[in-house]
Amino acid sequence: MGLQGAGWCMVAAEGITLPLNPLVHNKFLNDTFFTCSWVPIEARQIWLLLVESMKLGVTELSNSLGMLVFTSCITRLGTVAFAANQIALNILSFGFMPSNGFGATATVGIGQEIGRGRRLEGKRFGMVTVYLGLGFMSLFQL
Structure with missing residues (x-):
C-alpha cells in the first residue's frame, strides 16, 4: 500500500x-x-513557564526552519539524493540525539540540586553529565 x-x-x-x-x-x-x-497554580510559575517556553520555542523554530530550507534544497536533487540524505540523517542522529538526552538529564539534575540548596552538588552533577556525554558520544567518532 x-x-x-x-x-x-x-x-x-x-x-x-x-x-x-x-x-x-x-x-x-x-x-x-x-x-x-x-x-494550585501561581502567577509567577505561569510567567516563568511563558518566558522559558518562548526561548525554547524560538530555538526550535529556527532549527525547524533550517531543516526545512536544507530539505527543500536536497529534494531538488531528486528522490535518490533525498533518500540518501534521509539515511545519512538517521545515522547522524546516533551522534547528536544522545546529547539531547544528556542535556535534558543535566537540566533536571542540576535544577533539583539547586532547588535543594546544594549548588556545589548541582555543578558536580553538570560536570559529570558533560564527561559522560563526551565519553558516550566519542564512541560514535571512532
Missing part, C-alpha cells in the same frame, strides 16, 4: 491509543501520581 498504507496505519494506531489515554491518566496513573487532584 506504500505511503498511503503507512498513513492509514498511523491513523489506526492513533485511533487505538486515543481512548486509552484517559483510562491510563484517570485510573492507573492516579493511584500512583494523583493525576486527578487539583494543583
Whole structure:
C-alpha cells in the first residue's frame, strides 16, 4: 500500500491509543501520581513557564526552519539524493540525539540540586553529565 498504507496505519494506531489515554491518566496513573487532584497554580510559575517556553520555542523554530530550507534544497536533487540524505540523517542522529538526552538529564539534575540548596552538588552533577556525554558520544567518532 506504500505511503498511503503507512498513513492509514498511523491513523489506526492513533485511533487505538486515543481512548486509552484517559483510562491510563484517570485510573492507573492516579493511584500512583494523583493525576486527578487539583494543583494550585501561581502567577509567577505561569510567567516563568511563558518566558522559558518562548526561548525554547524560538530555538526550535529556527532549527525547524533550517531543516526545512536544507530539505527543500536536497529534494531538488531528486528522490535518490533525498533518500540518501534521509539515511545519512538517521545515522547522524546516533551522534547528536544522545546529547539531547544528556542535556535534558543535566537540566533536571542540576535544577533539583539547586532547588535543594546544594549548588556545589548541582555543578558536580553538570560536570559529570558533560564527561559522560563526551565519553558516550566519542564512541560514535571512532
